Amino acid sequence: MTDPNAHRLWIQEALNLQLAEPDDRTLSQRLYDALRSGIQQGQLPHGSALPSSRQLASSLGIGRNTVLGATDRLIAEGFLVSRPGAGVFVADWQWGTQQDLKIPSLTNVALSQRGERLLEFTAPSSERHTAFEPGVPALDRFPRERWQRLLRRHQQRAPVEWFDYQNAGGVNALREALCDYLRLSRSVRCHPEQILITQGAQQGFELVARLLADVGxxxxxxxxxYGGAQACFASAGLTLQPVPVDSDGLNVASLPAETPPPKLIYVTPSHQYPSGTTLPLSRRTALLALAQRHGAWIIEDDYDSEFRYTSAPIASLQGLMDNAPVIYVGTFSKVLYPGLRLGYLVLPPSLVANFQRINARLHREGQYVAQAALADFIGEGHFSRHVARMRKCYRHRQATLRQALAPAVSHGLELSSGHAGMHLVAYLQSHALERELVHRGKQAGLRLSPLSSFYLQAPSRPGLVLGYAGATEAEIERASRWLSETWLALA
Ligand SMILES: Cc1ncc(COP(=O)(O)O)c(C=O)c1O
Structure with missing residues (x-):
C-alpha cells in the first residue's frame, strides 16, 4: 500500500471501526491507536506515505489538531518520520511486522536462579487470612480515627523537605520518641542519631546483609x-547456616567445630520465632563473645517483645554491654499494623552515616507524614495505651484458643508455653499428621502453617504455628474446635 489515498481509506475505516466501539478515549487517542496498530500489524508498511494532516482531518471529519496530536506523538515515538517538504512516512521500523516476529510466549517465563530460590521462602497463596495466620495483629482493634487525625495534622503542616529526596535517616521527632521508648522499655543503648527508619524490619535485614556481608x-x-529473614539473606547471596534451636533458643554450641565462622548471626532472643523460647543470659553473653571473636555482627530481631503476659519485657541483647556488636531491628508491623511499613535499625555510631547514604540510594526515604504522626502517637501516650489494650486482647484470644483446644490437649496435644507473643505452637506426633492436618484445613477453608516450613534443612519437629492475634474470639473458637476435633479423630 504505497498510495496515500489507499492509506487514507484504510485509516478512515480503522478509525470508524474504533469509533464504533463505545469507550472513553479521546478522538486523538483513537486515531493514535489505529495508526500504531496499523503500523505494527503491517497494514501501513515501512516507507509508505501518510495523507497530509489537512486531508486526513477533512476526510475523517475531525479537527486538524486532533490529527496532529496523534501523528506528532507517533513521530516522537519513532513509528512515523516527518520529512520536511515531502510529508509524513511510516518509519523504517526495525522490529518487522507482527507476522514476521517470533513472539515469545509470556506464560511460564523463567525466573533467575535467585528468583527460583526465593520462591521457596514464600507461600503460594494471596487469599484472605484465616483464623490461625501467624504474625497478624488485631487490625479490628487499631484506633483508626485517632490515627487519621494525627495523619491529617501532619499532612497539613508538612514542610517542603518532606516532598523532597532526603537521606537524614527519618523524621527527628520519631527517632527521639523511639529512642526514649527503647531505652526505657527495652534497655537499648542509643541516641536518636543512631536510629535509621526503614520500611519495616525486612528492609533493615536486607540493608544489613548487603552492607555488612559479601556474597558467600x-x-x-x-x-x-523466620522465613522473611531467610529470604532477605538468600537474596543477598549469603550462605544460610542453620543453628538448632532448643528449649533455650539458639544453641551455637551444638554446631560442629568445623562450621564456617559467621559474618552475621540472626537471632530473636526475646521471643524465638516460632518456638517462643527466650534466650537466657548465659547464652546471650556467649553469643556476644562469639561474635566478637569472629568479627561478626548479631542481628537482634525484636519483633513482638511488647506482648509479654507474665513479666516485664526482656532487656535487649544490644543493651547488655557498651559497643556490643549488635544491630537492633524493630518493627511497627506487630504493634500497630503491617501495612504501615515502618521499622527501624539501631546502628553503632560508626555505621550510621554510611547506612543512611546507601539506604537513600537503594530504597529512598519516605513516609514522613506517617513518621511524624507516629512520633505524636508515641509522645501523646496513645502507643502505650494501645499496647496495653492489645496485651489484654491477645491474652484473651490465646485463652480462647487454649480453651477450645483443651479436649485435644487432655489427650496429649502439646502446646508451647505462650507467656508472650501472638502465636502458639502445637507440636504433633509425626510429619504425616502435620501434612494431613494442613490438607484437611485447606479443605475446611483454614490455612494452617506447618512448623516444617520454618526449617532450612530437614525439619526435626512436626507441628503447627497457630497465630491467635489477628482473628476475633469467635473465629478462633470455631477454628480451634475444628482443629481439636480433627486432631482427636486422626491422632
Ligand atoms: C520474626 C519476624 N521478624 C520481623 C517481622 C516483621 O517484618 P516487617 O517489619 O518487615 O513487617 C516479622 C513479621 O512477620 C516476623 O515474624
Whole structure:
C-alpha cells in the first residue's frame, strides 16, 4: 500500500471501526491507536506515505489538531518520520511486522536462579487470612480515627523537605520518641542519631546483609526460624547456616567445630520465632563473645517483645554491654499494623552515616507524614495505651484458643508455653499428621502453617504455628474446635 489515498481509506475505516466501539478515549487517542496498530500489524508498511494532516482531518471529519496530536506523538515515538517538504512516512521500523516476529510466549517465563530460590521462602497463596495466620495483629482493634487525625495534622503542616529526596535517616521527632521508648522499655543503648527508619524490619535485614556481608559469607540462623529473614539473606547471596534451636533458643554450641565462622548471626532472643523460647543470659553473653571473636555482627530481631503476659519485657541483647556488636531491628508491623511499613535499625555510631547514604540510594526515604504522626502517637501516650489494650486482647484470644483446644490437649496435644507473643505452637506426633492436618484445613477453608516450613534443612519437629492475634474470639473458637476435633479423630 504505497498510495496515500489507499492509506487514507484504510485509516478512515480503522478509525470508524474504533469509533464504533463505545469507550472513553479521546478522538486523538483513537486515531493514535489505529495508526500504531496499523503500523505494527503491517497494514501501513515501512516507507509508505501518510495523507497530509489537512486531508486526513477533512476526510475523517475531525479537527486538524486532533490529527496532529496523534501523528506528532507517533513521530516522537519513532513509528512515523516527518520529512520536511515531502510529508509524513511510516518509519523504517526495525522490529518487522507482527507476522514476521517470533513472539515469545509470556506464560511460564523463567525466573533467575535467585528468583527460583526465593520462591521457596514464600507461600503460594494471596487469599484472605484465616483464623490461625501467624504474625497478624488485631487490625479490628487499631484506633483508626485517632490515627487519621494525627495523619491529617501532619499532612497539613508538612514542610517542603518532606516532598523532597532526603537521606537524614527519618523524621527527628520519631527517632527521639523511639529512642526514649527503647531505652526505657527495652534497655537499648542509643541516641536518636543512631536510629535509621526503614520500611519495616525486612528492609533493615536486607540493608544489613548487603552492607555488612559479601556474597558467600555465612549467616547463622535459628532453625526453625523466620522465613522473611531467610529470604532477605538468600537474596543477598549469603550462605544460610542453620543453628538448632532448643528449649533455650539458639544453641551455637551444638554446631560442629568445623562450621564456617559467621559474618552475621540472626537471632530473636526475646521471643524465638516460632518456638517462643527466650534466650537466657548465659547464652546471650556467649553469643556476644562469639561474635566478637569472629568479627561478626548479631542481628537482634525484636519483633513482638511488647506482648509479654507474665513479666516485664526482656532487656535487649544490644543493651547488655557498651559497643556490643549488635544491630537492633524493630518493627511497627506487630504493634500497630503491617501495612504501615515502618521499622527501624539501631546502628553503632560508626555505621550510621554510611547506612543512611546507601539506604537513600537503594530504597529512598519516605513516609514522613506517617513518621511524624507516629512520633505524636508515641509522645501523646496513645502507643502505650494501645499496647496495653492489645496485651489484654491477645491474652484473651490465646485463652480462647487454649480453651477450645483443651479436649485435644487432655489427650496429649502439646502446646508451647505462650507467656508472650501472638502465636502458639502445637507440636504433633509425626510429619504425616502435620501434612494431613494442613490438607484437611485447606479443605475446611483454614490455612494452617506447618512448623516444617520454618526449617532450612530437614525439619526435626512436626507441628503447627497457630497465630491467635489477628482473628476475633469467635473465629478462633470455631477454628480451634475444628482443629481439636480433627486432631482427636486422626491422632
Ligand atoms: C520474626 C519476624 N521478624 C520481623 C517481622 C516483621 O517484618 P516487617 O517489619 O518487615 O513487617 C516479622 C513479621 O512477620 C516476623 O515474624
Amino acid at each position: 559469607d555465612s549467616v547463622w540462623m535459628e532453625e526453625p526460624g
